[in-house]
Amino acid sequence: xxxxEDKLSRADIIDVSKxxxxxxxxxxxxxxxxxxxxxxxxxxxxxxxxxxxxxxxISITSPIARALLGKKKKDVVEVxxxxxxxxxxxxxxxxx
Numbered sequence: 767x768x769x770x771e772d773k774l775s776r777a778d779i780i781d782v783s784k785x786x787x788x789x790x791x792x793x794x795x796x797x798x799x800x801x802x803x804x805x806x807x808x809x810x811x812x813x814x815x816x817x818x819x820x821x822x823x824i825s826i827t828s829p830i831a832r833a834l835l836g837k838k839k840k841d842v843v844e845v846x847x848x849x850x851x852x853x854x855x856x857x858x859x860x861x862x
Contacts, residue, residue, distance in 0.1 A: 790834040790859055792826055797858040801842065806857070811835075830854075 790796055795810045809824045811834070817825035824831050833843045839859055845852045 787861075788838050788859055790837050790856070793861060794834075795858075795860050795862060796834055796856060797860075798854040799857055801853040801855060807854075 790811070792811055792813075795808060797806060797808045799806050807822075809822050809830070811826050811831045812823045814825045814827055817823050817828070826832075826835075829847065830843075830845050833845045834856070837843055837856055839856050841856050843854050843856065845854065
């Protein structure tokens with residue numbers, strides 16, 4: 767219980783709809799294309815507690831989110847995954 771109270775006392779509420787820009791940051795919804803398979807995926811970068819890959823929400827501390835931070839549309843990112851390296855091209859960065 768003390769751990770939860772500590773997290774709540776340090777929490778900040780961020781209204782993602784008020785964020786803007788073309789750079790990937792916390793709260794961004796990013797559309798990617800896998801350069802090997804041409805498969806499109808869409809992820810929203812959220813806090814660790816909110817993360818749910820099945821809903822397309824990835825933690826800001828995840829390897830893919832860390833690789834995306836600071837990048838822009840058309841940038842290519844390399845991500846190390848348990849199955850090996852992956853390359854993604856950023857197709858869209860939006861805040862909604």
